Amino acid sequence: MSEVVLDQVRKVYAGNVEAVRGVDITVPSGAFCVLVGPSGCGKSTLLRMIAGLETITSGDCRIAGGRVNELEPAERDIAMVFQNYALYPHMSVYDNMAYGLRNRRTPKDEIDARVKEAARILEITPFLERKPRQLSGGQRQRVAMGRAIVRKPKVFLFDEPLSNLDAKLRIQMRVEIKKLQRALGVTSVYVTHDQLEAMTLADTLVVMNKGLVEQAGAPLDLYEKPASTFVASFIGAPPMNLIPVEAAEAGPKVTGLTGGKGLPVPAGGAILGIRPEHLVVTTDALPEGAVGLSFPVTAVEAVGAETFVYGPLGGSGQDIIARLPGKALLEPGTPVSVAATRDHLHLFDKDSGKRIGA
Amino acid sequence: MEKRVVFDGKLLPYALLLPQLIITLVFFYWPAAQAVRQSFLIEDAFGTSSQFVWFENYAHLFTNPDYYRSMLTTAVFSILVTVFSLSLSLLLAVQADKQIKAAGAYKTFLMWPYAVAPAVAGVLWLFMFQPSLGLVSQAIRSLGFDWNPTLNGNHALSLVVMAATWKQISYNFLFFLAGLQSIPKSVIEAAAIDGARPARRFWTIIFPLLSPTTFFLLVVNIVYVFFDTFGIIDSVTGGGPAQATTTLVYKVFSDGRLGGDLGGSAAQSVVLMILVIGMTAIQFRYIERKVQY
Numbered sequence: 016m017s018e019v020v021l022d023q024v025r026k027v028y029a030g031n032v033e034a035v036r037g038v039d040i041t042v043p044s045g046a047f048c049v050l051v052g053p054s055g056c057g058k059s060t061l062l063r064m065i066a067g068l069e070t071i072t073s074g075d076c077r078i079a080g081g082r083v084n085e086l087e088p089a090e091r092d093i094a095m096v097f098q099n100y101a102l103y104p105h106m107s108v109y110d111n112m113a114y115g116l117r118n119r120r121t122p123k124d125e126i127d128a129r130v131k132e133a134a135r136i137l138e139i140t141p142f143l144e145r146k147p148r149q150l151s152g153g154q155r156q157r158v159a160m161g162r163a164i165v166r167k168p169k170v171f172l173f174d175e176p177l178s179n180l181d182a183k184l185r186i187q188m189r190v191e192i193k194k195l196q197r198a199l200g201v202t203s204v205y206v207t208h209d210q211l212e213a214m215t216l217a218d219t220l221v222v223m224n225k226g227l228v229e230q231a232g233a234p235l236d237l238y239e240k241p242a243s244t245f246v247a248s249f250i251g252a253p254p255m256n257l258i259p260v261e262a263a264e265a266g267p268k269v270t271g272l273t274g275g276k277g278l279p280v281p282a283g284g285a286i287l288g289i290r291p292e293h294l295v296v297t298t299d300a301l302p303e304g305a306v307g308l309s310f311p312v313t314a315v316e317a318v319g320a321e322t323f324v325y326g327p328l329g330g331s332g333q334d335i336i337a338r339l340p341g342k343a344l345l346e347p348g349t350p351v352s353v354a355a356t357r358d359h360l361h362l363f364d365k366d367s368g369k370r371i372g373a
Numbered sequence: 374m375e376k377r378v379v380f381d382g383k384l385l386p387y388a389l390l391l392p393q394l395i396i397t398l399v400f401f402y403w404p405a406a407q408a409v410r411q412s413f414l415i416e417d418a419f420g421t422s423s424q425f426v427w428f429e430n431y432a433h434l435f436t437n438p439d440y441y442r443s444m445l446t447t448a449v450f451s452i453l454v455t456v457f458s459l460s461l462s463l464l465l466a467v468q469a470d471k472q473i474k475a476a477g478a479y480k481t482f483l484m485w486p487y488a489v490a491p492a493v494a495g496v497l498w499l500f501m502f503q504p505s506l507g508l509v510s511q512a513i514r515s516l517g518f519d520w521n522p523t524l525n526g527n528h529a530l531s532l533v534v535m536a537a538t539w540k541q542i543s544y545n546f547l548f549f550l551a552g553l554q555s556i557p558k559s560v561i562e563a564a565a566i567d568g569a570r571p572a573r574r575f576w577t578i579i580f581p582l583l584s585p586t587t588f589f590l591l592v593v594n595i596v597y598v599f600f601d602t603f604g605i606i607d608s609v610t611g612g613g614p615a616q617a618t619t620t621l622v623y624k625v626f627s628d629g630r631l632g633g634d635l636g637g638s639a640a641q642s643v644v645l646m647i648l649v650i651g652m653t654a655i656q657f658r659y660i661e662r663k664v665q666y
Contacts, residue, residue: 068562089568101559105581114577115567162567 017079017169017202018044019065024074026060026226034060036226037074042219044079045200047193051213051249052223059174061223062206066095066172079169089118094163095172098179100155102147102162108134109143112161133161136195153184160192164199171196173205177212189215210250214238222246240361244368247288247361253336256294258287258328259365271309271329274301278360279372286368288361291323291338294353304357310335311350317342324351405646411639423636430640439616440624440641447620450534451598457538458594459587462545467575469546470553480550487543491604498536499609522610526617529610533618536609537602545590552586553579592656599649621645 019042026035035057042048050058063069065076067088076083083091094115102111109130116126134140137157147155156176163171176192177185193216196203207213213220214234221231222245230242234250241247241255248254260267261284266275275287289306301307310326322343328335337353345351362371412430414423434440469480486494501509504521513520522528556579564574580587603622606612612619612627619627622645629638 066562066566068565088562088566089570093566095563095566097559097563099557099559101557101563103560103564103578114564114569118568118573162563166567 018042018077019048019170019202019204020075020077021061021065022075022077024061024064024076025072026057026064026069027072034226035064038223038226038228040221040228040231042202042204044202046218047196047203047205047216048219048221049205049207049213049217050221050223051207051210052229053249054208056223057226058206058208058223062172062174062204065091065170065204066093067091091170092168093170093172094166094168095174096159096163096176098175100147100159100176100179102155102158104147107144107146108139108150108158108161111147111158112165115162115166129165129167130161133165136164137161152180153188156180156188160195164195169202171201171203173203175207176205177207178209185212192216210252214250220250222249240370241288242370244286244288244363247363251290251292253291253323253338255288255290255361256333256335257363258289258333258335260285260287267306269328270332273307273309274354275304275306275360277304278306278357278362280362281364281371284365285371286363286365288363289355289359291336293355293359294335294337294339295355296337296339296343297352297354301354302356304360305354306360307352307354308335309350309352312345312347314347315343315345326351408639408642408646411635412643413636414639415636426636430636431644434637434640434644442616443619443621443624446530446616446618447599450530450537450602450618450620451595453534454537454541454598454602455591455594457534458541458545459590461538462542463549463583463587465542466546466549466553467579469550483546484543486540487547489540491540491601492608494540495536495605495608498532498539498605502532522614524614526614529614529618533602533606533609536605537598540602540605541594541597545594548586548590549583552583556582588656588660591660592653595652595656596649599645621648 019040021038021040024035024038025033027033038057038061040048050061052058060069064071065078067083067086067090071084078091078093103114106114112130112133113126116129121129130143131140134143137160139154139157139161142150142154142158147158150158156179159176173192177188180188189212192205205216207216217234219231220234220237222229222237224245229249230237230246237246237250241250244257248257258269258272260269260272260280262268262280262282266278267280267285267287272287278287280287287306289308294308297307308328310328310332311330312324312326314325316323316325319342321341322339322345324337324339324343324345326335327333335353337351363369364371413425413427415426415429416423465483469476469483489497499507501507502520502522504510504514504523510520520528522532560578560582561574564578569577599620600622602620603626606618606620606623607626610618612623621641625638625641625645628634628641632638
């Protein structure tokens with residue numbers, strides 16, 4: 016059992032800068048929790064507080080049931096993978112991995128067995144005698160992972176470990192990290208600003224904004240029911256179309272928009288959210304509750320499997336993105352009509368951005 | 374593909390190198406050559422004529438027990454100053470590197486001694502430790518210790534060691550601090566998570582990563598104690614008492630300038646030059662191999 020619990024955790028830096036403003040997160044034992052958000056949202060600070068590299072201003076951090084606020088990083092039984100790997104440049108790969116075990120006075124033959132086992136899992140056995148500078152970025156990443164797993168800690172902490180790798184390697188390492196975590200069953204907290212990485216790795220996804228948790232839950236729940244416009248635009252790529260609409264008798268009202276009858280738009284107006292992938296080209300009559308959008312096409316991006324179509328709603332309003340399957344035969348300048356069904360529509364409060372209804 | 378800019382003509386490169394070459398020639402090779410020439414000559418008492426004597430000056434030098442004594446003094450002096458100035462400045466830099474209040478002021482104060490001229494520094498220490506007037510002397514004497522650097526050779530030597538160390542600490546401190554700040558913070562944090570206590574972190578991570586800086590400072594400090602401490606010795610003790618603080622470079626000055634033995638003093642400076650070149654070469658050859666770059 017190695018559950019990680021954050022209870023009303025706050026971090027205030029000198030000069031009253033509040034980086035983390037009361038965060039509650041529970042990561043069940045063995046789960047993979049991803050903290051995601053834009054830079055400056057407090058996600059890295061939060062991770063460093065779990066690691067013990069930053070002090071906790073108020074609130075509790077508990078690992079495996081015990082409060083760890085006052086413990087040194089070494090006493091928390093955690094391992095961390097840093098963004099720049101933080102390998103010891105003057106030590107061989109072997110010594111890099113053995114260092115933590117030697118500090119804990121592990122018997123020599125056990126160190127040897129554990130390092131070799133980790134090297135085998137991570138396929139870095141041929142490099143054990145090399146220095147970090149003789150390795151490629153991907154190999155260094157593996158050594159950093161190896162240094163974490165030889166210790167058999169209660170918790171793994173990852174601080175944007177893949178952001179220094181190229182795109183292809185990043186996808187490969189992402190899959191490997193997930194596999195490794197599953198196999199070892201170690202509770203993990205992972206920080207990233209990449210929403211795709213977050214969606215694919217997480218059991219629990221926590222979206223953070225300005226030091227607060229915007230929404231936490233299973234990745235697909237966040238995708239399907241974003242709690243706010245912030246989550247709606249952060250999760251999913253390209254981001255959700257957010258259209259300010261006014262309330263009218265027949266439903267939402269804005270130039271270029273049709274249908275949407277029965278949609279509970281409050282009297283003062285609201286923000287209507289539709290994901291680009293839920294828009295389909297249609298010329299037929301709209302089904303009950305569905306919304307139609309028409310706009311002149313201004314740009315078309317064909318990437319093979321799908322096509323992104325851009326244009327201003329109603330010819331002058333907000334820019335709309337539609338993600339159409341295959342090669343959509345559209346030319347810039349031609350008008351297009353797209354529609355989304357009732358269950359793909361999201362309503363958010365005009366001022367607070369919070370979700371309206373279920 | 375050739376990416377460098379290539380200038381036509383053969384004259385420009387030489388023209389660009391010329392100022393540096395002239396400086397080196399005029400201020401190093403010419404005096405050095407003069408010293409070598411002079412070391413083979415003996416001048417008469419009035420400096421009007423000189424006689425070529427081959428290696429007589431050197432032979433004389435190496436049969437003089439005073440010269441060996443001066444070598445021993447230099448060895449003791451240079452080892453003490455180098456060890457003290459390096460270790461103390463490293464300690465100060467490690468403290469300054471921590472996040473402390475008023476770190477900026479602390480660093481500024483530590484750098485000041487470097488801006489003090491050696492002779493002025495010497496006079497400062499002389500005043501503080503002067504047996505009858507010096508404040509520190511009075512304190513030492515009140516503890517029942519008979520402090521007198523004007524009569525006791527060991528006291529005099531420890532005084533110049535202190536002054537020379539104090540003077541060099543600022544310089545070493547600056548380089549150590551820069552070296553410490555270039556070590557990525559995450560490496561230290563990784564070591565902390567890996568269970569290394571601060572002392573162990575220092576000796577297994579920070580000290581090895583500082584080794585290029587330490588090596589550079591070792592070379593610079595040895596050259597410093599051999600040559601640049603002249604001003605301090607001259608103003609504090611004048612080489613005395615009874616030549617207890619006469620280092621090799623001070624002996625060159627006192628024999629040549631004060632004693633009027635130009636040939637003998639030139640021979641000494643040639644020996645000193647060969648000694649320092651040799652030591653620097655040895656340092657690069659043997660110690661540099663152990664340095665982690």
